[in-house]
Amino acid sequence: MSxxxxxxxxxxxxxxxxxxxxxxxxxxxxxEVHLLGEVVSHKRKIRRGGYLYHTSTKFQTLxxxxxxxxKTCILEEDGRQQVTGFHxxxxxxxxxxISGDLHTCDAIALENSEVCEIPFGKLEEISRTIPSLMRHFxxxxxxEIVRDHSIMLLLGSMKAEERLASFLLNMSRRFAIRGxxxxxxxLRMTREEIGSYLxxxxxxVSRAFSKLQHETLITVNNKHIQILxxxxxxxxxxxxxxxx
Amino acid sequence: MSxxxxxxxxxxxxxxxxxxxxxxxxxxxxxEVHLLGEVVSHKRKIRRGGYLYHTSTKFQTLxxxxxxxxKTCILEEDGRQQVTGFHxxxxxxxxxxISGDLHTCDAIALENSEVCEIPFGKLEEISRTIPSLMRHFxxxxxxEIVRDHSIMLLLGSMKAEERLASFLLNMSRRFAIRGxxxxxxxLRMTREEIGSYLxxxxxxVSRAFSKLQHETLITVNNKHIQILxxxxxxxxxxxxxxxx
DNA sequence: TTGTTTAATTGATCTAAATCAATATAACCG
DNA sequence: CGGTTATATTGATTTAGATCAATTAAACAA
Numbered sequence: 029m030s031x032x033x034x035x036x037x038x039x040x041x042x043x044x045x046x047x048x049x050x051x052x053x054x055x056x057x058x059x060e061v062h063l064l065g066e067v068v069s070h071k072r073k074i075r076r077g078g079y080l081y082h083t084s085t086k087f088q089t090l091x092x093x094x095x096x097x098x099k100t101c102i103l104e105e106d107g108r109q110q111v112t113g114f115h116x117x118x119x120x121x122x123x124x125x126i127s128g129d130l131h132t133c134d135a136i137a138l139e140n141s142e143v144c145e146i147p148f149g150k151l152e153e154i155s156r157t158i159p160s161l162m163r164h165f166x167x168x169x170x171x172e173i174v175r176d177h178s179i180m181l182l183l184g185s186m187k188a189e190e191r192l193a194s195f196l197l198n199m200s201r202r203f204a205i206r207g208x209x210x211x212x213x214x215l216r217m218t219r220e221e222i223g224s225y226l227x228x229x230x231x232x233v234s235r236a237f238s239k240l241q242h243e244t245l246i247t248v249n250n251k252h253i254q255i256l257x258x259x260x261x262x263x264x265x266x267x268x269x270x271x272x
Numbered sequence: 273m274s275x276x277x278x279x280x281x282x283x284x285x286x287x288x289x290x291x292x293x294x295x296x297x298x299x300x301x302x303x304e305v306h307l308l309g310e311v312v313s314h315k316r317k318i319r320r321g322g323y324l325y326h327t328s329t330k331f332q333t334l335x336x337x338x339x340x341x342x343k344t345c346i347l348e349e350d351g352r353q354q355v356t357g358f359h360x361x362x363x364x365x366x367x368x369x370i371s372g373d374l375h376t377c378d379a380i381a382l383e384n385s386e387v388c389e390i391p392f393g394k395l396e397e398i399s400r401t402i403p404s405l406m407r408h409f410x411x412x413x414x415x416e417i418v419r420d421h422s423i424m425l426l427l428g429s430m431k432a433e434e435r436l437a438s439f440l441l442n443m444s445r446r447f448a449i450r451g452x453x454x455x456x457x458x459l460r461m462t463r464e465e466i467g468s469y470l471x472x473x474x475x476x477v478s479r480a481f482s483k484l485q486h487e488t489l490i491t492v493n494n495k496h497i498q499i500l501x502x503x504x505x506x507x508x509x510x511x512x513x514x515x516x
Numbered sequence: 517t518t519g520t521t522t523a524a525t526t527g528a529t530c531t532a533a534a535t536c537a538a539t540a541t542a543a544c545c546g
Numbered sequence: 547c548g549g550t551t552a553t554a555t556t557g558a559t560t561t562a563g564a565t566c567a568a569t570t571a572a573a574c575a576a
């Protein structure tokens with residue numbers, strides 16, 4: 029993977045919120061950036077607990093997270109809820125709506141957040157004239173598929189502690205990419221949401237946290253996690269290349 | 273979803289194996305079909321047990337399955353193996369190689385099979401001039417992501433019997449789409465492979481089969497499955513919209 | 517055909533995680 | 547601020563599915 033950035037990455041220096049603040053790690057020239065700018069909408073604010081989109085949302089729109097944190101989840105009629113992913117600043121959201129007319133899951137803000145909307149049709153249109161953009165977009169979709177396969181591996185063959193270790197390392201890496209500390213971070217989601225994502229019950233997640241803490245691999249203070257030994261934590265998850 | 277066909281669908285009448293046999297459910301005109309034909313290679317045969325591609329395969333190539341049956345799986349150093357999917361005639365394979373330079377899993381033929389190779393770069397190129405093709409391709413990728421989320425729901429919150437019911441119904445639907453019987457079919461994969469896919473051990477899969485048979489929902493004769501009551505089987509899986 | 521290997525079923529036992537339950541701690545609000 | 551609700555931890559018990567083990571049935575090759 030040549031780049032660790034998703035399609036729309038905030039310029040660290042930007043303060044206002046027009047499209048020009050967004051740049052792409054695909055080597056666009058100024059004119060191309062301008063073209064893309066025309067397509068991306070101004071930011072939209074979502075309050076903590078609010079919905080970015082519902083299962084029933086019809087618009088084929090992608091969202092670039094400018095700031096904040098989201099979960100996506102499937103809610104079944106029988107009450108079963110499955111968290112399918114967590115999404116942080118700088119990442120892209122909404123790839124599931126392209127296949128049909130509807131989103132297949134809900135996207136809910138776990139803290140006050142800001143997103144930029146990217147109408148998919150328009151993105152498709154301009155990417156026809158900018159090959160590098162199109163290519164980059166395809167890589168992002170493919171990466172999503174690869175990621176999902178990693179989670180299948182996790183859900184299908186790892187035990188509780190391995191799953192949590194894998195999850196923490198994944199979060200760590202993603203925080204690092206965005207320029208935050210990779211050893212000390214706040215998890216925006218609840219134990220229940222982590223559990224849903226990892227196919228575990230919240231009590232099991234809590235126990236796994238405690239276990240890792242007793243082994244002095246991490247420090248847990250409610251939602252604040254500190255990783256004390258990255259290497260030993262990696263060993264925990266069983267040298268699997270999980271959660272890329 | 274307007275169409276149930278994947279990007280390359282065999283013309284049922286075709287006997288020879290050049291590109292012209294392939295048609296797309298995207299309303300291409302003759303000239304466009306010809307263009308696409310130039311891109312898709314002649315068929316390649318894979319024997320039962322053979323590899324279509326390895327984890328290390330470098331080429332960003334998609335494969336349209338002309339005939340046969342494949343599994344894709346991740347093989348870990350520690351021996352853990354996770355089947356990430358089964359792929360049948362008419363379906364597309366290799367979407368995972370686009371994100372990087374390498375495939376992230378192996379594709380193995382479960383019976384003698386034939387595929388057409390589609391160099392991804394070339395597909396990208398011509399889809400730039402054929403918007404409907406590009407659109408269709410994006411839908412396929414998105415659908416893959418949605419599918420994976422369904423499997424996460426399955427692995428994360430369903431119990432053994434529900435998983436198997438869900439799996440059988442998914443196979444049934446896919447056979448039906450390709451024009452085969454939706455109530456009587458041969459499963460090419462072993463119990464172990466089903467188990468790996470569903471996050472279960474082979475013994476558990478076997479027991480679940482027996483249980484469903486005792487409840488007269490299905491008939492099991494080794495790899496030959498007959499569904500006796502589709503509706504009751506759907507109830508089994510707990511009204512979840514799983515495995516789309 | 518017969519021997520050999522591979523796959524599938526079924527039973528007995530064990531265990532990791534679910535479930536049930538009781539506090540404890542943090543977040544929220546009038 | 548105190549009172550209410552949401553979240554987290556920890557313990558006791560149960561259970562679904564894993565593991566171990568034995569048998570049967572297919573697939574395959576000489």
